[in-house]
Amino acid sequence: MAGELPFEKPLVELQSKIEELRKFTEEKQIDLSDEIVKLECKAKELAEEIYGNLTPWQRVQMARHPERPTTLDLIKDLCTDFVELHGDRLFGDDSAIVGGVARFNGIPVTVIGHQKGKDTKENIARNFGMPHPEGYRKALRLMQQADKFNRPIICFINTQGAYPGMAAEERGQSEAIARNLREMASFGVPIISIVIGEGGSGGALALGVGNRILMMENSIYSVISPEGAAALLWKDSGQAQRAAESLKITAQDLNELGIIDEIIAEPLGGAHRNYALAVQEMRKSIEKNLTELRNLNSDELVEDRYDKFKAMGKYNLLSEIS
Amino acid sequence: MLRDIFQKKRKYATLPKEKHVNTAPSVEKTQVPEGLMVKCPKCGAISYSRELTKNLKVCHQCDHHYAMNAFERVSALLDDGQFFEYDNDLRSDDPLSFPDYLNKLESDHQKTGLSEAVVTGEGTIKGFPVVIGVMDSRFRMGSMGSVVGEKIARAIERAIEKNYPVIIFSASGGARMQEGVLSLMQMAKTSAALAKLHKAGGLFISVMTNPTTGGVSASFASLGDYNFAEPGALIGFAGRRIIEQTIRQKLPDDFQTAEFLLKKGQLDKVIHRKEMRNVLGNIVSLHSVKEGI
Numbered sequence: 001m002a003g004e005l006p007f008e009k010p011l012v013e014l015q016s017k018i019e020e021l022r023k024f025t026e027e028k029q030i031d032l033s034d035e036i037v038k039l040e041c042k043a044k045e046l047a048e049e050i051y052g053n054l055t056p057w058q059r060v061q062m063a064r065h066p067e068r069p070t071t072l073d074l075i076k077d078l079c080t081d082f083v084e085l086h087g088d089r090l091f092g093d094d095s096a097i098v099g100g101v102a103r104f105n106g107i108p109v110t111v112i113g114h115q116k117g118k119d120t121k122e123n124i125a126r127n128f129g130m131p132h133p134e135g136y137r138k139a140l141r142l143m144q145q146a147d148k149f150n151r152p153i154i155c156f157i158n159t160q161g162a163y164p165g166m167a168a169e170e171r172g173q174s175e176a177i178a179r180n181l182r183e184m185a186s187f188g189v190p191i192i193s194i195v196i197g198e199g200g201s202g203g204a205l206a207l208g209v210g211n212r213i214l215m216m217e218n219s220i221y222s223v224i225s226p227e228g229a230a231a232l233l234w235k236d237s238g239q240a241q242r243a244a245e246s247l248k249i250t251a252q253d254l255n256e257l258g259i260i261d262e263i264i265a266e267p268l269g270g271a272h273r274n275y276a277l278a279v280q281e282m283r284k285s286i287e288k289n290l291t292e293l294r295n296l297n298s299d300e301l302v303e304d305r306y307d308k309f310k311a312m313g314k315y316n317l318l319s320e321i322s
Numbered sequence: 323m324l325r326d327i328f329q330k331k332r333k334y335a336t337l338p339k340e341k342h343v344n345t346a347p348s349v350e351k352t353q354v355p356e357g358l359m360v361k362c363p364k365c366g367a368i369s370y371s372r373e374l375t376k377n378l379k380v381c382h383q384c385d386h387h388y389a390m391n392a393f394e395r396v397s398a399l400l401d402d403g404q405f406f407e408y409d410n411d412l413r414s415d416d417p418l419s420f421p422d423y424l425n426k427l428e429s430d431h432q433k434t435g436l437s438e439a440v441v442t443g444e445g446t447i448k449g450f451p452v453v454i455g456v457m458d459s460r461f462r463m464g465s466m467g468s469v470v471g472e473k474i475a476r477a478i479e480r481a482i483e484k485n486y487p488v489i490i491f492s493a494s495g496g497a498r499m500q501e502g503v504l505s506l507m508q509m510a511k512t513s514a515a516l517a518k519l520h521k522a523g524g525l526f527i528s529v530m531t532n533p534t535t536g537g538v539s540a541s542f543a544s545l546g547d548y549n550f551a552e553p554g555a556l557i558g559f560a561g562r563r564i565i566e567q568t569i570r571q572k573l574p575d576d577f578q579t580a581e582f583l584l585k586k587g588q589l590d591k592v593i594h595r596k597e598m599r600n601v602l603g604n605i606v607s608l609h610s611v612k613e614g615i
Contacts, residue, residue, distance in 0.1 A: 162540075164560030164568050169578060170586045173559040178544035181513035186521060201497075202509060202540040202559070209510050223497045223506040223537070232499065247502045248418045257417065259503055309514050310475060312507040313468030318411040318437075 003272070005061045011050055014043045051268050054218070056244040056253070060226060062218035063197045067272040069279075071098055071113030071156040074196065077279040078286070079104050079111060087138060091171065094135030096127045096163070097207075099142045104154065105287060110146035112139050112207060113156030116197070130163035133176035136206050140180050143187060152190040152290055155207040160225060162203030177206040184209035185305055188298025192289055194264070194282070195219040195251070196271075211296075211305050212289045213259065215251035216282070217266040221259075222249040259312060261289070362386050364554075378595045387552050387595055389532065391434070392441040392458040395491055399599055405445030405454065409476055410437055412469045414501070423500040426462065434460045438469045439494070442477040444486065448603030450610055453481040455490040459533070466538050467498035471508025474542060478515035478526075487525035487606050492543040496536020509541035516545050525609045527602060529593070530557050530580070548590050548605060551580035552598075557589075 004012050018039045025032045054062070062068075075082050079102035087093040099112035114131065117123035139155075146153045162173055184191060184207075193210035199221030215221060224232070229247055230239035248254070251263045264285045271278035296304060359368050365384035369377075378398055379388040390398070397403030416423050431437060439461040444453050455477050457464045474490065481488045497505040519526055528546030530539070533556040540559050543549075551557060558578035566573055576582045580592045593601050 162559060164564045166565060166569060166573060166577070169558050169560065169565070170588075172544075172586075172588050174539040174557075175544040175588065177540040177559070178509075178513060178542070181510050181541055182517045182520065182545050185510070185514035185517040201506065202537055205506055205509055209514070221503055221506075223502055224499055229499055246418065246420055247499075249503065254503060257502075257504065259507065306514050306518065309507060309511045312511060313472050313504055314415040314417040314501070315468045315472055316413045316415055318413055321413060 003065060003067050005058070005065070007050060007054075007058050007061075008269075011043065011046050014039065014046060018043060047268055051270075055241075056220075056247075056250050057226070057241040059218055059250045060220055060240075060244050062270050063220045065197075065270060065272050066118055068197050069271050069275050070118070071111075071115050071158060071196070073275065074156060074279065074282065075100075075102060075111050075113070077275065078283055079109070082111070085142060088134040088141055090137055091134045094127075094132050094138060095125060096129050096131040096159070097135035097139050099139060101151070104152075104290070105283075107290070108149075108151050110142055110151050110153045111156070112142055112153065113196070114159040114204075114207070116158055127163060129159045130161060131159065131203060131206075132163055132165070132168045133171040133173050136162075136176040136180050139207060140176075140183055143180075143184065143191075147187040147189050150189055152192070152293070153187070153210075154286065155191065155193040155210065157193060157195045157199045157204045157207050157221075158197035158219075159200050159203050160198055161200035162206070177202045180206040181209055185309070186302060188301055190290060190293035190296070190301060191305070192286060192293070194286075195221050195260075200225055209305065209309065211293050211301060211308065212261045214262045214264055214285055214289070215254060215260050216264045216271060216278070217251055218270050219251055220244075220249040221251075221254055222247055360388075362388075380595050385553065385594070387532065387554055389459060389493070390595075391460060392436065392456040395456045396441070396443075396445070396454070398595075399602070400445035400447055400452075400454070401449065405443040407441065407443040408480065409442060409473050412473060413437060414467055414469045416500075417468070417504055418500065418502050420500040420502075426500075430461045434458065436461045438473065439464045439466070440470045440473050442473045444480070444484075447489075447599065447606055450603070450606045451484070451486050452606060453477050453484070453486045453488045455488070457491060457493040457531075457538070459493040459495070462498060464492075464494035464533075464538070465496060465498035465505070466494060466508050466512075466541075467501040467505050468508060470498070471505075471511045474512045475515040478512070478519050482519050482522050482524055485524070487527065487609060488519065489527045489529065489602060489606075490542060491529045491531055492534040492538050493531045494534060494536070494538035494543075496538055506537065509537050512542040513545060516542055525606070527605060529598070529602075530589075531555050533557070535559065535561065546590075549588075550591050550593050550601075551583070551589050553580060553592055553594060555580040557583055 021032050021036050082102035084100040098115045102111050114129045115126050116129035117126040191210040192212045193208045195215040226240040226244040227237040229243040231237040254260045265281045267274040267277040362381040364386035367383035379390050440457045442455045455474055526546050527548045528543050530551040534543050535558050583589050584592050
């Protein structure tokens with residue numbers, strides 16, 4: 001297995017043992033198939049045990065896996081006729097956010113997402129998927145275009161967060177994110193936001209004000225990175241594992257909290273092990289949600305989004321407490 | 323149509339007497355500096371606490387703007403220092419069972435007398451009714467959790483209903499970590515409420531005070547029809563330390579100050595505290611003319 005994570009080690013060892021036995025069978029012409037079948041059974045059980053009981057920290061590692069499908073991978077496999085569009089018309093073209101027009105099941109849609117790279121070189125070019133204001137403003141421009149031409153919008157969220165840099169601050173990182181939040185709330189077209197890896201803070205939410213919020217099974221969505229929370233709370237970023245557990249950031253947690261609408265299942269071992277299967281599940285989910293949303297008119301869509309976010313939050317009335 | 327305008331006008335009339343609550347407690351009670359005298363953190367000048375309060379908590383020597391608490395702000399801004407408070411019965415929950423969160427809330431409540439990091443309500447400024455929200459950085463660093471988001475969203479909804487302008491004074495370290503992604507979603511909630519206000523043609527004035535950062539700066543605080551700030555206020559998305567670590571260089575001293583952002587085109591105006599009531603009153607009055615000349 002390529003790109004294995006620390007907790008996958010026992011499984012990897014078992015699988016390489018099976019591989020060895022296979023080779024042995026071939027080379028020495030000794031029939032070990034009984035043994036192999038037994039071990040394969042065991043490997044299957046072990047895989048189910050490992051992947052069926054992932055801790056929040058293990059999910060974080062899965063969500064950050066370098067081989068996980070990126071926005072462009074997903075657009076390529078989910079859509080046809082994709083035309084990528086560039087630039088915010090104000091400052092530049094941010095390669096940490098990609099977007100354009102395409103067809104999903106024949107329907108014209110606008111697709112936008114954070115774009116991470118798969119290796120260091122690509123990641124440097126993509127700024128590790130951490131946008132500057134011009135990235136958010138490009139996204140806004142494309143969403144306004146979608147609104148004008150009545151195209152549904154599909155957003156893919158996958159970022160550690162908005163880039164914390166000097167130029168980003170000078171050009172209004174806060175304003176760019178804030179404006180997206182307000183404008184996304186007012187568009188009269190269906191918006192589906194899907195967290196496909198890391199959903200890091202405001203930089204993620206800037207593509208997240210959807211009628212539906214979906215999360216892939218091994219993705220995370222958080223107000224602050226586990227490392228950041230650990231540094232603030234315990235003055236030790238090494239406690240990230242503990243923070244990941246306290247913060248409730250996994251798809252399963254957020255589903256329980258009622259923040260997201262649906263979890264998109266991933267193949268055993270994560271989306272990076274089988275893109276086709278991951279895309280198949282995502283397609284089903286988008287189809288279903290888009291069909292439902294396309295029955296609403298533009299006012300209903302705006303209202304639906306408002307009600308959704310207005311309902312988020314947990315608080316008590318004083319009279320209920322005492 | 324015309325009649326509507328007049329009806330709304332009538333709504334602008336003074337608030338019912340019985341609704342008036344004097345929420346600005348006496349000087350002795352709200353006096354933040356504990357001693358008789360305070361030393362300015364910027365220039366070192368010593369002021370009598372009482373004099374400082376009289377001077378709107380601005381240093382007489384260097385103009386440094388000391389932190390103002392929510393009640394001081396309300397009394398400095400609104401006519402007669404009075405307003406009718408909204409939703410002061412909302413209390414934070416502990417949705418994630420986050421370690422130590424409830425204790426921290428309780429201790430901030432004890433220290434400040436506040437129930438949460440924002441106070442919302444309505445009053446008049448120069449005779450014009452407004453909905454106002456004032457954040458108080460003494461309560462959980464002014465961070466935005468479910469209650470802060472809900473109170474702000476409700477205040478905006480009321481403003482839409484009553485056709486009143488909204489003024490929000492921000493003072494916040496950002497989203498409240500202890501409520502996890504629920505806090506993050508308050509950014510969307512408050513911004514969505516402002517989208518409604520925007521669509522209804524309502525006025526929103528945002529005043530950023532020290533500090534306005536993170537999730538508050540990246541949501542409602544940046545969405546004013548007018549974005550104002552107090553002198554010297556720290557305003558930004560990411561923290562200075564994080565930026566310095568990321569770019570591996572020292573940032574200029576004035577980085578992320580109100581003055582710096584004004585220069586970069588990110589603010590409409592930096593307003594001295596002594597001018598605040600006049601400028602805000604003037605803006606609100608400019609928007610109260612509903613018919614052309």
